[in-house]
Amino acid sequence: MTEAGLYCPAGGFHIDPVRPVERALITHGHADHARAGHGAVMASGETLKIMAARYGEDFAGSSEKATMGESLRMGDVEVSFHPAGHVLGSCQIRLDFSGFRIVVSGDYKRQADPTCAAFELLPCDIFITEATFGLPVFRHPKAEDEIAKLLKSLRLFPDKTHLVGAYALGKAQRVIALLRQAGYDKPIYLHGALETLCRLYEEEGVELGPLEPVGKRGKELAGEIVIAPPGQLADRWARRFGDPATALASGWMRVRARARQRGAELPLIISDHADWDDLCATVLETGAEEIWVTHGAEEALVHWCKTAGLKARPLNMIGYEDSGETAESSGA
Amino acid sequence: MRDFARLLDRLSFEPRRNAKLALLTDYFASTPDPERGLALAALTNELDFRHAKPAMLRALIGKRADPVLFALSYDFVGDLSETIALMWPKREGVNAAPPRLSEVVETLAKAGKTEVPGFVSGWLDTLDETGRWALLKLVTGGMRIGVSARLAKTAVAGLGVLSPDDVEQVWHGLKPPYEGLFAWAEGRAQKPETDDPAPFRPPMLAHPIEEADFERLDPAHFAAEWKWDGIRVQASAGRERNGALKRRLFSRSGDDISAAFPDLVDELDFDAAIDGELLVMVDGRVQSFNALQQRLNRKTVTKALMKSAPVGIRAYDLLSLDGEDLRERPFEERRDRLEGFLDRLAHPALHASPMVGFSSWEELADAREDPAQFEAGEDAAAIEGVMLKRRDAPYVPGRPKGLWFKWKRDPFLVDAVLMYAQRGHGKRSSYYSDYTFGVWREGELVPVGKAYFGFTDEELLEIDRFVRNNTLNRFGPVREVVHTKENGLVLEVAFEGIARSKRHKSGLAMRFPRVARLRWDKPPAEADRIDLLEALVNEDEKA
Ligand SMILES: [Zn+2]
Numbered sequence: 001m002t003e004a005g006l007y008c009p010a011g012g013f014h015i016d017p018v019r020p021v022e023r024a025l026i027t028h029g030h031a032d033h034a035r036a037g038h039g040a041v042m043a044s045g046e047t048l049k050i051m052a053a054r055y056g057e058d059f060a061g062s063s064e065k066a067t068m069g070e071s072l073r074m075g076d077v078e079v080s081f082h083p084a085g086h087v088l089g090s091c092q093i094r095l096d097f098s099g100f101r102i103v104v105s106g107d108y109k110r111q112a113d114p115t116c117a118a119f120e121l122l123p124c125d126i127f128i129t130e131a132t133f134g135l136p137v138f139r140h141p142k143a144e145d146e147i148a149k150l151l152k153s154l155r156l157f158p159d160k161t162h163l164v165g166a167y168a169l170g171k172a173q174r175v176i177a178l179l180r181q182a183g184y185d186k187p188i189y190l191h192g193a194l195e196t197l198c199r200l201y202e203e204e205g206v207e208l209g210p211l212e213p214v215g216k217r218g219k220e221l222a223g224e225i226v227i228a229p230p231g232q233l234a235d236r237w238a239r240r241f242g243d244p245a246t247a248l249a250s251g252w253m254r255v256r257a258r259a260r261q262r263g264a265e266l267p268l269i270i271s272d273h274a275d276w277d278d279l280c281a282t283v284l285e286t287g288a289e290e291i292w293v294t295h296g297a298e299e300a301l302v303h304w305c306k307t308a309g310l311k312a313r314p315l316n317m318i319g320y321e322d323s324g325e326t327a328e329s330s331g332a
Numbered sequence: 333m334r335d336f337a338r339l340l341d342r343l344s345f346e347p348r349r350n351a352k353l354a355l356l357t358d359y360f361a362s363t364p365d366p367e368r369g370l371a372l373a374a375l376t377n378e379l380d381f382r383h384a385k386p387a388m389l390r391a392l393i394g395k396r397a398d399p400v401l402f403a404l405s406y407d408f409v410g411d412l413s414e415t416i417a418l419m420w421p422k423r424e425g426v427n428a429a430p431p432r433l434s435e436v437v438e439t440l441a442k443a444g445k446t447e448v449p450g451f452v453s454g455w456l457d458t459l460d461e462t463g464r465w466a467l468l469k470l471v472t473g474g475m476r477i478g479v480s481a482r483l484a485k486t487a488v489a490g491l492g493v494l495s496p497d498d499v500e501q502v503w504h505g506l507k508p509p510y511e512g513l514f515a516w517a518e519g520r521a522q523k524p525e526t527d528d529p530a531p532f533r534p535p536m537l538a539h540p541i542e543e544a545d546f547e548r549l550d551p552a553h554f555a556a557e558w559k560w561d562g563i564r565v566q567a568s569a570g571r572e573r574n575g576a577l578k579r580r581l582f583s584r585s586g587d588d589i590s591a592a593f594p595d596l597v598d599e600l601d602f603d604a605a606i607d608g609e610l611l612v613m614v615d616g617r618v619q620s621f622n623a624l625q626q627r628l629n630r631k632t633v634t635k636a637l638m639k640s641a642p643v644g645i646r647a648y649d650l651l652s653l654d655g656e657d658l659r660e661r662p663f664e665e666r667r668d669r670l671e672g673f674l675d676r677l678a679h680p681a682l683h684a685s686p687m688v689g690f691s692s693w694e695e696l697a698d699a700r701e702d703p704a705q706f707e708a709g710e711d712a713a714a715i716e717g718v719m720l721k722r723r724d725a726p727y728v729p730g731r732p733k734g735l736w737f738k739w740k741r742d743p744f745l746v747d748a749v750l751m752y753a754q755r756g757h758g759k760r761s762s763y764y765s766d767y768t769f770g771v772w773r774e775g776e777l778v779p780v781g782k783a784y785f786g787f788t789d790e791e792l793l794e795i796d797r798f799v800r801n802n803t804l805n806r807f808g809p810v811r812e813v814v815h816t817k818e819n820g821l822v823l824e825v826a827f828e829g830i831a832r833s834k835r836h837k838s839g840l841a842m843r844f845p846r847v848a849r850l851r852w853d854k855p856p857a858e859a860d861r862i863d864l865l866e867a868l869v870n871e872d873e874k875a
Pocket residue numbers: 030032033106107130295320330
């Protein structure tokens with residue numbers, strides 16, 4: 001561990017550093033993991049495209065695309081990237097040296113997601129896991145059932161614009177894809193901040209169906225679905241829709257106080273992170289003897305690992321947005 | 333139970349009054365008796381499950397979950413019932429159907445104390461997250477879903493052509509599951525027989541007066557009286573068929589609070605209904621709200637407390653007398669009847685609230701500013717402003733426009749520094765929303781009060797973030813935050829009054845403090861000093 005984050009001395013690189021470093025391996029494109037200004041960056045092709053879309057083509061001194069599942073040598077370490085199931089291009093990073101194997105999960109989920117490759121289970125000696133929803137109160141329901149709630153509300157209140165707050169990277173596209181799976185084929189209207197990433201997803205082969213910018217439209221979108229970043233729901237921008245039904249898609253919606261605080265009238269518990277049951281299951285399935293917990297509710301997961309007979313410790317990482325209120329960029 | 337749980341869930345997230353009403357009315361219309369009546373009883377707080385208390389819930393979850401994980405979860409969620417509902421572990425092989433609401437109510441009514449935990453955990457095993465949450469909220473009686481008893485009754489009225497006040501009139505004579513009430517509301521039966529001799533009559537409420545009103549309104553059309561800083565009550569009494577006298581004291585919202593005030597209720601020897609302010613009165617003098625506070629929110633009361641804090645009523649209005657409903661009469665006439673009635677009664681605890689004479693708004697403004705100089709004398713400390721009532725206005729339940737106005741005294745303001753923050757309850761349970769603030773005394777901050785509200789939701793987020801990023805120490809749910817001369821958060825705190833208090837470290841107690849503004853612009857060194865508050869105490873005591 002350094003000030004900048006997780007550091008691998010044997011390989012001479014950081015993983016998801018929060019400050020500019022010489023050499024960075026990036027798990028995925030959320031802003032708290034992927035920052036601009038590093039010397040050399042290695043990440044999946046999708047992640048590199050996302051970083052370029054967000055920060056401009058010159059987001060790093062140089063960039064190198066990692067091929068999924070292919071090992072390459074960096075210093076004394078064999079490094080390989082594997083899907084994490086979190087958002088498009090998200091990876092776990094596997095490190096092998098002297099017969100010892102560490103897996104850095106980045107952010108991950110085990111639920112199905114039509115917009116990205118599924119999580120790959122990687123047996124290892126040390127598993128470095130996230131714990132965004134690392135409390136037993138978080139058990140995510142089926143995302144399909146949450147989408148059904150949204151569609152039911154649309155039937156009950158056909159005169160209302162249904163304004164759905166969803167993070168720009170990952171959540172918004174997953175909500176759209178889930179709506180399409182549920183048979184919703186009308187145009188879905190997008191806040192300007194979502195357009196670039198939706199286009200990028202489509203270019204990468206994720207079908208999202210007919211999408212329209214909201215543009216200057218307001219009340220005429222009664223009965224339509226509009227997707228916007230969560231921060232826009234309470235903003236002046238949202239007033240153009242009159243009295244919309246406000247939904248918010250996030251794992252935090254499981255806790256009522258959070259949902260109410262964010263002004264969600266229709267909380268949709270849809271998360272791109274592993275819930276408590278999946279965190280515990282994954283920890284066991286990797287077969288790791290030692291668990292390091294990065295960001296989130298470290299304390300509970302570390303405690304649970306110990307009761308399950310595993311060595312575990314928190315990494316007390318700073319700089320990852322995990323507290324829910326501010327998690328605009330972490331896709332919770 | 334499942335429909336009821338869904339209803340509670342929807343209601344708890346729905347901010348719009350009209351949408352809540354629609355959800356409630358829709359539920360009542362589509363749910364059969366007795367389920368809907370029991371739901372109504374639950375929403376109006378008429379159900380009481382004696383044996384289902386938080387301690388029992390803790391014991392239940394203690395058997396099913398790791399105590400460390402429970403403690404961490406509870407700290408995060410902030411609400412006991414919700415924490416348990418969310419983390420309740422699934423039990424393999426359970427496939428019983430979830431209970432109906434009536435089954436829960438009937439079973440618990442009959443169950444002995446030792447049987448209750450078994451029933452509750454059995455039901456928890458059959459329900460999903462929302463169902464478990466609703467069940468636990470129901471049995472512990474802490475719904476807090478933003479539905480008042482009044483709103484629930486309004487929804488019942490909405491089933492047909494009744495008005496909410498029609499429902500209110502008969503309410504206290506009825507019992508769950510209210511089949512007669514629903515039948516009446518749906519036009520299938522006559523008004524249910526209640527023959528309640530001491531019913532609650534929905535009160536008339538005032539609008540705050542605004543600057544522009546003074547130009548519009550003619551002072552000659554209005555009478556003024558002091559607005560007392562107590563609690564608004566209705567004292568209602570009358571003869572039952574067998575001749576026995578039924579006496580009741582109601583809160584403004586229609587809760588029967590008689591049991592907490594037997595010293596007053598026993599004295600209601602009349603057939604009448606009085607609208608007035610409940611106050612602590614010692615030797616005929618009105619005491620401050622602090623004196624009254626110790627008698628509020630109690631189910632019963634001790635002799636010692638009745639002796640040290642005796643209560644009385646300053647009466648504003650007379651709603652009925654000897655079987656005659658006076659509410660259609662103009663205020664002036666009701667006021668005459670009130671004074672005559674109380675003169676004849678000559679009871680030391682029941683007085684008409686004195687009127688304030690004035691001929692212009694300026695004169696009334698002076699009286700409001702300094703009640704002591706306008707015949708309020710020693711009672712002035714318990715006055716929080718003046719009430720304006722149109723002389724010709726009938727007594728209209730609710731908050732009709734243009735008839736009654738309240739004109740409060742301006743609040744005091746102080747710039748204080750945030751020192752400690754604690755997690756809140758209910759809606760704010762996962763945020764640091766209870767703030768202890770202090771002012772300077774000889775180069776050090778002394779805590780002088782606590783504020784729980786006044787800030788917007790946005791501001792709450794800002795303060796919460798500040799607290800999390802500037803924590804010095806943690807003491808359980810409390811965090812001490814940075815508060816040096818250079819670094820810290822200055823809060824502009826508004827409050828209604830201030831008095832000396834031995835219970836507080838600073839020796840001062842504020843009345844109704846709330847956060848008026850966040851002063852990010854102000855360095856803590858520039859916050860106020862305690863001398864300012866001392867001066868206000870003297871002013872307040874003088875007033
Ligand atoms: Zn993350």
